[in-house]
Amino acid sequence: MISDPSRARAFRGEHFYSVLFMAPSAAIAILALREIGLVSNTPVWLIPILLVGGEVLAIGCDAWWRRSPGRLQMHTRIATQAVVVTATIYATGWGPALAIGTVLVGQETLAVVGSSAERAVLAWNLSFLAIGEGFIALGWVPTLIPVPEVHGLAALAAIGVVFSYRSLRSALVENEAAASRTDIRERRFRALVQSSSDLVFVVEPGATVTYASPSCTEVLGYTPEELLGSGRASLIDTRFIEDLRTTVAHALETPGGTAEFAMRVRHGDGSWHWLDGIATNLLDDPSVHGVVINARDVT
Numbered sequence: 574m575i576s577d578p579s580r581a582r583a584f585r586g587e588h589f590y591s592v593l594f595m596a597p598s599a600a601i602a603i604l605a606l607r608e609i610g611l612v613s614n615t616p617v618w619l620i621p622i623l624l625v626g627g628e629v630l631a632i633g634c635d636a637w638w639r640r641s642p643g644r645l646q647m648h649t650r651i652a653t654q655a656v657v658v659t660a661t662i663y664a665t666g667w668g669p670a671l672a673i674g675t676v677l678v679g680q681e682t683l684a685v686v687g688s689s690a691e692r693a694v695l696a697w698n699l700s701f702l703a704i705g706e707g708f709i710a711l712g713w714v715p716t717l718i719p720v721p722e723v724h725g726l727a728a729l730a731a732i733g734v735v736f737s738y739r740s741l742r743s744a745l746v747e748n749e750a751a752a753s754r755t756d757i758r759e760r761r762f763r764a765l766v767q768s769s770s771d772l773v774f775v776v777e778p779g780a781t782v783t784y785a786s787p788s789c790t791e792v793l794g795y796t797p798e799e800l801l802g803s804g805r806a807s808l809i810d811t812r813f814i815e816d817l818r819t820t821v822a823h824a825l826e827t828p829g830g831t832a833e834f835a836m837r838v839r840h841g842d843g844s845w846h847w848l849d850g851i852a853t854n855l856l857d858d859p860s861v862h863g864v865v866i867n868a869r870d871v872t
Contacts, residue, residue: 600624613666613715627657659701666717672730676737688745775863794841810837824852846872
C-alpha cells in the first residue's frame with residue numbers, strides 16, 4: 574500500500590494524466606494505423622473502450638485496493654490491468670509481439686504494491702497471454718502474424734516476460750532491503766535522540782535552525798518548534814555570539830570538521846544556563862545538509 578502521501582498524490586496524478594491524454598492519444602494512434610493497414614481491422618468503437626474505459630476501470634480497482642488493501646483487492650487490481658493491456662495488444666493483431674506492454678504495466682504494479690506481488694502479476698499476465706493465443710487458435714481474434722508462427726512467438730514472449738519480472742523482482746528486493754535498513758537506522762536515531770537529555774540542533778548556513786531535539790523542552794524550556802528558524806540568536810548571551818560564530822566557521826573549514834564551544838543561553842523561565850557542546854560539519858551529507866550541534870546543560 575502507498576504509505577507516503579506525496580507518492581499517492583503523484584500516482585493519482587499519473588492516472589489522471591493517462592485518462593485525459595495518454596489513453597485517448599494511444600487510441601487515436603491505433604485507429605490511424607488501422608486506416609493504413611498496419612493494425613488489424615478491429616471495430617472502431619472497440620479501441621477507445623479498451624484504452625479509455627480500461628484505464629477508468631483500473632483506476633476504480635486501484636482505489637478499492639488502497640481503501641481496503643486485501644488479497645482479493647490486490648488480485649482484482651492486477652487482473653484488471655493485465656486483461657486491459659492484453660486485450661488491447663491482441664486487438665491490434667500483433668498480440669505476442671507487443672508483450673512488452675504487459676511488463677511495463679506490471680512494473681508499475683510492482684513499484685506500487687511491492688516485490689511480494691511478483692508471482693501474482695506474472696501469473697495473471699501469462700494467463701491472459703495464453704487466453705489470447707487460445708482465441709487466435711479459435712479464430713475469435715485477428716492476427717497479422719501467421720499461424721502457427723504466432724504461437725511460437727507467444728512462447729518466446731512468455732519466456733521473456735518471466736525473465737523480465739524475475740529481474741524486476743530482484744531489483745525491487747534489493748531496494749526494499751536498503752529502504753528497510755534506512756528506516757531501521759532512522760527509527761533508532763529518533764529513539765536515541767528523543768530519549769536523550771542532550772540537545773541536538775541542525776543549523777544550515779545563515780544560522781537557520783532546521784531541527785531541534787525534543788530535549789529542548791525539558792532542558793531549555795522551549796518546544797522544538799519554537800527554536801526553528803533564524804530568529805533565536807537573542808536567546809544567547811551577547812558575549813558568546815561571536816565565539817559561537819567563530820566555532821561554526823572553524824567547523825565549516827573541512828567536511829566532517831568539528832569544533833568545541835561553551836556559551837550561556839536564556840532558559841524559557843528567564844534564567845541563564847551554561848551549555849558545553851561540539852559543532853560538526855555535515856553539510857556534505859545530503860540527509861543532513863547542515864552543521865550538527867550537540868550540547869549539554871552544565872549549569
